[in-house]
Every structure is written in C-alpha cells, then in structure tokens.
Amino acid sequence: MSDAKNDHMVEVQNLKMYFPINRGLLKRHVGDIKAVDDISFFIKNKETLGLVGESGCGKTTTGRCILRLYKPTSGTISFSGTDISHMRDKALKPLRRNMGAIFQDPYSSLNPRQTAGSIISDPLKIHNMASKKEMDEMISELFKMVGLDPRMTDRVPHEFSGGQRQRIGIARALACQPSLVICDEPISALDVSIQAQIINLLEELQEGLGLTYLFIAHDLAVVQHISDRVAVMYLGRIMELTSSEELYENPLHPYTQALLSAIPLPDPKAEKIRQRIVLKGEVPSPANPPPGCHFHPRCELATSDCNVEIPPLRDIGGGHYVACLRV
C-alpha cells in the first residue's frame, strides 16, 4: 500500500492513536491505551470499505481519526491526496465539508430540543452553503432524499421512530454533499425489521450520489452485504483485508475464521453440520496488548515466534491482505 493512487479517496499509513492513561494527583503519564496500533489501508473512490471487529478493537477511533476529530499519535491520513494528519482546524474546515458522519445511536446523537429541520440545516449554516431563502428548499430536498415527509421538518426527535431518527442523521450527514461518509454502526440500534430499510437507503444514496463509505459495524453479515472490501480489526490492528466475497469464501486469518464461525446462521440445517471454532479466553486490554501478534494468546496455530514478531499486513495476491505468520 505504497503511493497514493489517484483513485484512492482515503489513504491511511501506519496510523497510531494512543490515549494516554494519567494517574495520581499529578496526573502522571503511566501508560497508553493503544486504541489503534499501526494500521494501513486505503478507501477507493466510490467504494464501500467495511470495518468489522469486536467492541473496543478501535473501529470508531479509526473513523474519528479520518474525520480528524482526533489528532493521530503517528502515521498519516490523506484525503483526496492531501495529507490531513497534522492540519490545523482552519485549514481543515473546507475539507471537512466533504466528509459526513452517521453515528450509531439515533437517540443520543440528535439534540432533543432542536427540530429535525434545524438539525439538518446546521452543517449547511456552518459551511455557508445556502442563503436563508434556499435553506427551506434544501431541507425539504434532503428530507425527501432519505424518505421522510418534508411536512415533518418542525418536529423534534422524540416524535420520530428510531428508523426515522436514523434517517434524520443520514440527511444531516449528506447536507453538505460530502464525497466520503463514515457510517459508524448506523443500524445497530435499530429493530431487525427496520434495519433493511436503512441498509437499502444507504445503498441507494451511494448509487445516486456517488458516495464513498467507510462502513463500521460489528455484524459481519451486514458489513459483507454492503461492502466491496472488508477489513477485520482485532485489538487495534487489521488482521485481514480483502473483498467481501473472498473474506467469506477464503478467510485466511485464524481470527477471521473464528469470527465467521461464531456468527449463527438463520438456517438450522446449515447450522447442524457447521464446524464451530470457539475461541478461548477473552480479548486482552488495549492498555497492555500481548507482544508479537495481538491475537496469538488465543490462536490455535500460534508458535513461539508469534509472540515475538509483529506480523505485517501483506498482500498474498489479488489484494488479499493478511497479518499472520502462519499463513
């Protein structure tokens, strides 16, 4: 993953994001939470890159680094060919217009006292994208685009259902016509029967507007459905990254294999004959990750070198990247 290619909207290289742990009266720096620990990947124009992994593995932190809501500890992040890793807020502002974000919780991510219309218009105001006259028209357009009735602009969030609130969140993310949208668990808080509505909406919007997505979720079935390529994270690192199809048909990292096998399929017959890999133990703390490969203490294949050497994420052919010494 060397030079920034023209069709890469996002290019992340050796990104680290450590959160300091400070203790005692003097708030001495006693260690770091290594939320993201040296990851590299790119997102192509108009593709969806899925990011999966279990709670605390660093998905949200990765997304927030790309949005530059965090200043990375080290490494570089390029957006449309521009290195934004150390850019100041003022220089960032015009670029930020091109990035939208949708968050997990449609309940807490919207201000309960603001009307839906004003929530959506906020980003337009911040970036001076519309005159007062144009504003109503644009809000109305955005409402229609996400499948909401424009007559509901004056309602406040609690007057909407969960699915509708998520639509408001999507409309807000799209208000400034971004090219990249970071979707951080956009459907996890929704009911099963509503989830498909939002997945389809996101897919249609991508088609229609030519959007690029980073789609973060812990549900691999959902991620695979919506993504062109998928990166699997474990304890701050990417273990495997390849096309959606390849990840399912030919998972190579032992962690990916365990993750796939842990997901129960809505198919009793398939379940009866399915081989299950049940992982031992628990995910270690990101404040004190194991040496070498982060997964080695739970890995069936681990040998003595796995706890020494950090396996690089290498392309084993056809853009299938794996970080494992045993593959």
Next chain:
Amino acid sequence: MAAILEIDNLTTNFYTEYGTVKAVDGVSYYVDEGEIIGLVGESGCGKSVSVLSAMQLIQTPGKIDSGRVIFDGEDILQYDSKGEKMRSIRGGKIAMIFQEPMTSLNPVLSICRQLTEALEIHLDMDIQSARERAIELLSMVGVPEAAVRIDDFPHQFSGGMRQRVMIAMALSCNPALIIADEPTTAVDVTTQAQLLELMNDLVTRLNTSLIIVTHNLGVVARYAQRIYVMYAGRIIESGPSEEIFENPRHPYTIGLMRSIPRLGEKRGGRKLIPIDGMPPDLIFMPPTCAFLPRCTYKTKQCQEEPWPALRQVGEKHRTACFVDIGEKE
C-alpha cells in the same frame, strides 16, 4: 414427552396514564423436558413480559389479567407471588438469566456470596459446602482460577465473565428449566458463541429445559428445536425450527427472513426486502391483525375480520394468518 412448563392463554396489560398497553395478549407456549425453545420477535413485542409474567415478576402498573402457567402439574399463577411456593420455583426450579448481568448481579456482594446465597436458601447447604459448590460451578462455566476469583466483586469481571457467573447462578440449584432473556445481546459475537455453546452443552448434559428469548434469528436457528415468533403481543407463528426457516407461513416471519442480510452474500447480490412501516403502538391496537398495515399479502378478509387465531398448517406448525401462503412460494 411431558411439558415441563406450559403457558396457557396468558394476558398481561400495563395500565398507564396514556392508556392500556396490551403487552401480552393471549399467549400460549410450552417447553418439553430437555427441550430448547426459542421465543423471537423484535423489541417491544412482549417476549420479556411473557416470561416475567410466568414468574410473577410483573409490577404495577402491569397486571396479569388472565391465563394459566402450569409447572409440575400446578397452576403457579395461583401461588402468592411473594409466598414460599413461588420463591422455591423462582431461582430454584426455574432459573432466569437476564440481558444485562450488571443489573442482575448485586455490585456490593462478592461473586461467592451471590452464588452461595441461593444454595443456602434453596438447597439448605451449609456455608462450607456451599462455597465448595460455588467454586465448582464457577469453574464449570469456564472462569479460570475459580478458587481465587470467587472472592472478587462483579465490577472486577468483564461483561462476558459476568454473564458466565449468571449462568453459574442459574445452574446452581439444578433447575428443571432455565429462561434466558437475551442472554448475549450485550456481548460480542465471539463471546456470544462461547456463552451459548457453554449453555447448550450444560443444559444438554444436565437434561435441563431452556427457553431462549432473543431477536436474533441466527441464535434460535442454531440452538432451538422449536420456535415461537411473536409480534405485537401475540404469537403469530410456531413450529419446529427447520420448518419455520424453510417454510415460513406468516407474512411477518417471511418478511423478517427476506430483510436480514446473510453471511456470504455477494455485494449487489440479493437486494434486501425491508418490511415497510413499523410495529404498532400497543396502546392503540386495531381489532384486525396488527401486521395488516405492513402486510403485502393482505386480503379483504383481513380488513374485515378480527386478528385470526393460530391455525395448523403442518404437523406442529401453526400460523395466525388467514392467507394460505403456499409452501416455498
């Protein structure tokens, strides 16, 4: 095979200031000895209220308005909810595991104390043997160094470990039945797999019956022998797992299956078919089928007649729908 627990025509309402919430509306289900059944449905459809009602754990403004809950040949709804008999069932013969282990474990009591309490109450054990049994239970559910960790407090355990403690507590009094209400919703998928495998192994080995309450269709497909699908306070379809998944007959069940992405599907392969609209408000329930506004199979009859009762569509397979949706249409 004999049913270990049978819920018969249970109705539970919440009398709130906004109106009556018909949370559970004439629900019947049973679980056989050694059987695992799944109760599925989306949020708010009445799954938890139905099992809490069976255990007489409903508080005001909720009220169990009718029905019977037969356990060991007796209607336990007739027992005084705080009486001796009900207490020996709750946590003793019937154990419950809840979604959020932190709220069901007492934060100021050690793990040991929480485990031994039930043993002392229900099994009349003395302190020493209760402690030994507690350590045994803890290692049985896979907590490493159980003899040391037994004196820890809940906050010293991870989410998955706490859930293991909950399983140990549930098993402690050799229950005939365990009711697990969304036991793994708050944990990660690999932890979920660890816990469900553990629970499955243990109940199979001990011949304990299990009711799994969940909204995850995959979980019931993997573990349940029979399934009950709930919608808006009622059971709308029931039958053996394979039958339900291969040949769903209620429009809601069919809709659910079509709307969930499946592992291994190609990008741009199958388009998900969402169920339009949303579940009804349980205060303002129409007299007709509650799924009608979202249904793509509806007929004139559906609009004119009250919500249909469950009817037989196959051996042990029942659906609450007027429309004959052919096999594998």
